[in-house]
Amino acid sequence: MTTLRIAGGRLIDPTHGIDEVRDVWIADGRIAAPPDDPGARADRTIDARGYVVMPGGVDVHCHIAGSKVNAARMLRPEDKRGRETPRRNGLRSGTGGSVPTTFTTGYQYAGLGYTMAVDAAIAPLGARHAHHELRDTPVVDRAMLVLMGNNHAVMDRIRAGERNRLRDHVAWLLGATRGYGVKVVNPGGIETWKQGQGKLSALDDRVPHFEVTPRQILVELARAIDELALPHPIHLHGLNLGLPGNWTTTLELMRALDGHRAHLAHIQFHSYGGSPADTRAFDSQVPALAEYVNTHDGLTVDVGQVLFGDTTSMTADGAVGQYLHQLTGRKWISHDVELETGCGVVPIAYEDTNFVHALQWAIGLEWYLRVDDPWKVALSTDHPNGGSFLAYPQIVALLMDRGLRNDTLKRLPERVRARSGLGEIAREYSLSEIAIITRAAPARMLGLEHKGHLGAGADGDVTIYAPDDDKQRMFSLPRYLIKAGTVVLDDGDLRPSPAGQTRFVTPGFDPEIVPQIETWFARDSSIQFANFPVGEDDL
Amino acid sequence: MSTPEENAPEVVKEPAGRSSVADAVCPACGCLCDDLTVVVEGGRIVDAPGACPLGRQWYLADHSHAGLPAASLAGQPAELGAALDRAAEVLATARSPVVLGLTRTTSESVAAALAVAELVGAAVEPATGEDARSALLAVQRVGRVSATLGEVKNRADLVVFWGVDPIVAHPRHWERYSVEPRGRFVPRGRAGRTVVVVDAERTATADRADLFVKVPASSRLEALAALRALVRGTALDADRVARATSTEPGTLEALAQRLQTASYGAWFVGPAAGGPGEAEAALCLVRELNAGRRFVILSLGAPGNAAGAEAVLTWQAGYPTSVSLAHGFPRYLPGETSAEGLLARGEADAALIVGEWSPESLGPSARARLEQVPRIVIGPRATAPGTSAAVALDAATYGIDAAGTVMRCDGVVLPLRPVLKATAATDSELLRALEARLNVLAEARRS
Numbered sequence: 001m002t003t004l005r006i007a008g009g010r011l012i013d014p015t016h017g018i019d020e021v022r023d024v025w026i027a028d029g030r031i032a033a034p035p036d037d038p039g040a041r042a043d044r045t046i047d048a049r050g051y052v053v054m055p056g057g058v059d060v061h062c063h064i065a066g067s068k069v070n071a072a073r074m075l076r077p078e079d080k081r082g083r084e085t086p087r088r089n090g091l092r093s094g095t096g097g098s099v100p101t102t103f104t105t106g107y108q109y110a111g112l113g114y115t116m117a118v119d120a121a122i123a124p125l126g127a128r129h130a131h132h133e134l135r136d137t138p139v140v141d142r143a144m145l146v147l148m149g150n151n152h153a154v155m156d157r158i159r160a161g162e163r164n165r166l167r168d169h170v171a172w173l174l175g176a177t178r179g180y181g182v183k184v185v186n187p188g189g190i191e192t193w194k195q196g197q198g199k200l201s202a203l204d205d206r207v208p209h210f211e212v213t214p215r216q217i218l219v220e221l222a223r224a225i226d227e228l229a230l231p232h233p234i235h236l237h238g239l240n241l242g243l244p245g246n247w248t249t250t251l252e253l254m255r256a257l258d259g260h261r262a263h264l265a266h267i268q269f270h271s272y273g274g275s276p277a278d279t280r281a282f283d284s285q286v287p288a289l290a291e292y293v294n295t296h297d298g299l300t301v302d303v304g305q306v307l308f309g310d311t312t313s314m315t316a317d318g319a320v321g322q323y324l325h326q327l328t329g330r331k332w333i334s335h336d337v338e339l340e341t342g343c344g345v346v347p348i349a350y351e352d353t354n355f356v357h358a359l360q361w362a363i364g365l366e367w368y369l370r371v372d373d374p375w376k377v378a379l380s381t382d383h384p385n386g387g388s389f390l391a392y393p394q395i396v397a398l399l400m401d402r403g404l405r406n407d408t409l410k411r412l413p414e415r416v417r418a419r420s421g422l423g424e425i426a427r428e429y430s431l432s433e434i435a436i437i438t439r440a441a442p443a444r445m446l447g448l449e450h451k452g453h454l455g456a457g458a459d460g461d462v463t464i465y466a467p468d469d470d471k472q473r474m475f476s477l478p479r480y481l482i483k484a485g486t487v488v489l490d491d492g493d494l495r496p497s498p499a500g501q502t503r504f505v506t507p508g509f510d511p512e513i514v515p516q517i518e519t520w521f522a523r524d525s526s527i528q529f530a531n532f533p534v535g536e537d538d539l
Numbered sequence: 540m541s542t543p544e545e546n547a548p549e550v551v552k553e554p555a556g557r558s559s560v561a562d563a564v565c566p567a568c569g570c571l572c573d574d575l576t577v578v579v580e581g582g583r584i585v586d587a588p589g590a591c592p593l594g595r596q597w598y599l600a601d602h603s604h605a606g607l608p609a610a611s612l613a614g615q616p617a618e619l620g621a622a623l624d625r626a627a628e629v630l631a632t633a634r635s636p637v638v639l640g641l642t643r644t645t646s647e648s649v650a651a652a653l654a655v656a657e658l659v660g661a662a663v664e665p666a667t668g669e670d671a672r673s674a675l676l677a678v679q680r681v682g683r684v685s686a687t688l689g690e691v692k693n694r695a696d697l698v699v700f701w702g703v704d705p706i707v708a709h710p711r712h713w714e715r716y717s718v719e720p721r722g723r724f725v726p727r728g729r730a731g732r733t734v735v736v737v738d739a740e741r742t743a744t745a746d747r748a749d750l751f752v753k754v755p756a757s758s759r760l761e762a763l764a765a766l767r768a769l770v771r772g773t774a775l776d777a778d779r780v781a782r783a784t785s786t787e788p789g790t791l792e793a794l795a796q797r798l799q800t801a802s803y804g805a806w807f808v809g810p811a812a813g814g815p816g817e818a819e820a821a822l823c824l825v826r827e828l829n830a831g832r833r834f835v836i837l838s839l840g841a842p843g844n845a846a847g848a849e850a851v852l853t854w855q856a857g858y859p860t861s862v863s864l865a866h867g868f869p870r871y872l873p874g875e876t877s878a879e880g881l882l883a884r885g886e887a888d889a890a891l892i893v894g895e896w897s898p899e900s901l902g903p904s905a906r907a908r909l910e911q912v913p914r915i916v917i918g919p920r921a922t923a924p925g926t927s928a929a930v931a932l933d934a935a936t937y938g939i940d941a942a943g944t945v946m947r948c949d950g951v952v953l954p955l956r957p958v959l960k961a962t963a964a965t966d967s968e969l970l971r972a973l974e975a976r977l978n979v980l981a982e983a984r985r986s
Contacts, residue, residue: 065854067950069854070850070853070854073853073854073857073858074675074678074679074849074853074858074859075678075679075682076679077679077857077858077871080857080858080871084857084868084869084870085868086866086867086868087657087864087867087868088867092654092657092855093657093856093864093867093868093869094855094856094857094868094869095856095857095858095868095869101853101854101855101856101857101869102854102855103855125687125689125951126950126951128944128952128954129850129946129950129951129952132646132854132944132952133854136650136854136855152723194690194694194833195694195724195833196802196803196832196833209723209724322829325682331679331680331681331682332681332682332684332826333678333682333683333684333685334682334683334684334685334829334835335683335685335686335687335950336685336686336687336690336835337686337687337689337690338686338687338688338689338690338692338693339689345682346682523721523723524689524692524693524722524723525689526687526688526689526692526715526716526951527573527689527951527953528562528573528574530561530562531562531564531573531953531954535954537942537954538944538954
């Protein structure tokens with residue numbers, strides 16, 4: 001048995017209500033109870049006196065693998081120049097920028113103290129490709145959420161009122177794609193756009209041809225997911241992303257999901273006042289939406305914080321890609337995937353001199369600060385949409401320091417202060433609350449029982465930070481990262497490290513539905529049904 | 540209740556020692572049809588019912604390793620271990636090695652080759668040709684509005700074949716993906732689609748199309764520019780358009796009109812998209828056609844796994860082709876870091892060639908240089924008599940006796956179902972053995 005002792009650090013483990021100096025023991029890759037013998041020695045001891053010890057970070061929503069991410073890498077050589085990482089110490093080389101290569105992605109997450117990342121939008125037909133990229137993403141454990149909100153078979157089952165068949169289809173599809181959870185993007189709206197029928201903007205609009213509504217898709221999928229008792233609830237990117245006035249749809253959508261568990265992704269992009277007809281009225285509507293989250297259990301959010309700088313937007317919502325291309329005039333990749341989804345990739349620069357961008361920045365921060373219970377919020381940039389995951393420490397610093405927020409606010413366009421109440425919010429996050437939104441809460445949202453905490457039996461994933469008044473520096477440069485008991489980041493130095501695992505679920509289903517699925521698939525897909533399921537070799 | 544089944548190859552035992560594999564993927568052209576049945580008898584492929592002529596030729600070719608040495612050094616049979624040692628020595632001592640081929644093997648082997656390339660600081664370039672590489676540059680400038688082939692099958696009511704003849708070069712494209720299939724929104728199949736062929740001469744595809752538009756190859760760029768202007772509603776003088784594009788007056792105006800009456804158009808080009816200028820013009824035209832209707836552009840696809848090679852390079856090294864690892868990290872300066880350029884300038888001094896490969900993707904001076912440098916060839920029947928490689932390693936053939944995955948040109952990844960029992964190592968295995976030796980050499984140099 002290999003043992004590791006992290007001795008004398010300030011352990012912050014919010015799941016167990018711990019913030020005190022305490023040893024952490026790891027045996028054979030898992031957190032273990034300290035031995036009864038106070039003189040017991042471990043195979044290795046890390047002297048963590050004066051350091052802060054937390055569980056490994058967990059990212060509930062990012063885009064790091066698969067066809068859209070790789071399309072973005074291919075599209076943007078200019079995003080990588082001068083941001084290459086050389087081969088060293090047995091670590092593979094790669095390129096950085098807003099869309100890093102797979103090896104670099106794994107190393108960068110490890111360097112940030114993270115041990116799990118979830119790609120939030122994989123098309124069923126793209127699952128095998130995405131798994132191949134995740135297989136090449138080292139150190140971190142990873143998982144993918146499978147897109148189902150514009151799935152032809154899903155909409156067919158809903159229209160026919162076949163709830164059991166729908167539930168079986170969801171289960172079959174998750175198993176066949178080795179997915180971890182269900183993602184819904186602009187339910188029915190992508191299909192409508194793919195038909196060239198414009199956009200759906202209200203929950204009760206009808207999807208042409210399929211004759212179902214976004215509300216039905218949402219609610220029926222949420223129900224199926226709850227019935228299957230999947231570890232992660234429905235993971236939702238709603239309607240009207242990025243459009244002025246979209247907050248009313250967001251509130252309606254939250255209400256529609258009453259009685260179900262749900263996770264609302266990159267909520268920042270869905271919290272805008274004003275109207276498409278009058279973009280000048282654009283303002284923050286976080287107070288009303290956060291109030292709803294504060295008063296309703298079962299709803300969680302990640303923020304999708306916008307940070308100033310150049311990045312790459314990527315979304316399964318093909319219509320948004322087209323909108324951004326028209327708005328910015330920049331190069332645009334659109335790639336529709338049969339039977340399910342679209343995909344839009346457009347470079348974007350968020351500028352602090354631009355009123356809209358600056359307000360988006362403020363709206364994101366409002367979300368972290370206006371949701372009272374940090375267990376309901378996960379830190380995210382919707383990487384790389386609002387900015388790179390490498391910017392997480394910058395967000396941490398802004399949340400912990402009101403002065404820093406106000407200094408930034410001061411240099412933003414004046415209208416921002418009138419349209420967002422950010423400047424009046426006095427709240428500052430504690431270290432324990434930061435630990436919640438960066439690891440404990442996302443792990444709980446994902447239903448990962450062995451992540452996000454350091455109780456006995458948990459994965460031996462531990463991050464050790466050197467305390468620093470400069471919180472951005474503190475969280476950018478952890479001193480140690482232990483992954484499954486292996487010291488990956490050793491006194492600031494990244495070591496050749498374990499590969500990490502891909503997590504997936506294989507819920508049971510009625511095998512009698514398979515012939516029906518096969519008939520549909522054979523008619524409408526461009527590949528053979530037998531060649532669709534992802535195999536063990538692909539992981 | 541059950542859990543999903545593994546997608547194990549379905550091997551159907553038939554009488555008289557015959558067996559067959561269903562749902563096999565054929566890499567003979569860019570279609571990557573994955574619905575083939577391959578029949579094996581006495582350790583040989585004897586039939587591939589349903590395959591097109593290209594597919595039959597592929598499956599019925601001699602894939603046997605019988606009588607071939609596992610390895611050879613300068614054409615002489617050699618021990619595999621000694622050959623791997625020699626290959627490692629050649630690559631480790633080269634100042635500017637290049638890695639070529641890669642398009643006729645699995646994505647897993649491309650990844651294995653990239654690990655070797657990184658160790659020796661090589662320039663890596665899949666064998667797709669100069670024009671195809673330039674077409675990638677066009678995408679990097681303007682983007683691309685595209686879709687998977689199933690989208691075309693289900694939605695397209697207008698199909699344009701631009702300077703390509705799929706009936707000859709991609710024989711089953713028409714029946715499987717683009718024209719004949721009945722789709723969800725095209726229930727009548729062929730009858731529900733208008734097919735337009737634009738080419739210099741009447742082709743086999745043009746003979747089956749609804750509309751043939753004659754445009755000389757040398758005028759295609761001008762024709763694309765004129766179509767784009769017409770689609771934008773710019774008033775053009777019909778006679779000047781006709782003169783500039785060497786077309787009959789009114790032809791392009793009618794075509795522009797037809798493009799705009801589609802509800803979902805699919806525009807197909809060849810793997811090289813006619814070179815950089817034409818590629819970019821077509822990408823822009825199709826993008827603009829999306830104002831008011833849906834329109835997508837797709838390649839018919841290069842044979843084999845060119846798309847997979849580019850994808851693996853992109854996710855591991857950041858760029859789809861012409862990646863130099865000479866500085867220890869990926870660099871992409873097309874022309875400067877292309878294997879083609881390194882060879883043509885006489886800088887490349889060794890080559891690792893992976894998978895079945897022909898030098899035709901290289902220009903004459905690059906090809907001449909390649910003949911002068913030591914070459915390590917890892918591929919099916921690489922040790923066949925007559926090889927001039929410094930080191931040749933016989934490898935199993937992807938989809939025949941080697942497993943793995945390949946990517947279709949629309950990004951869909953397909954699992955191969957080998958039909959014959961392997962009697963040679965796979966190129967992935969050989970590349971990993973080479974990587975291990977290179978690591979030992981590097982370790983020895985350090986100590």
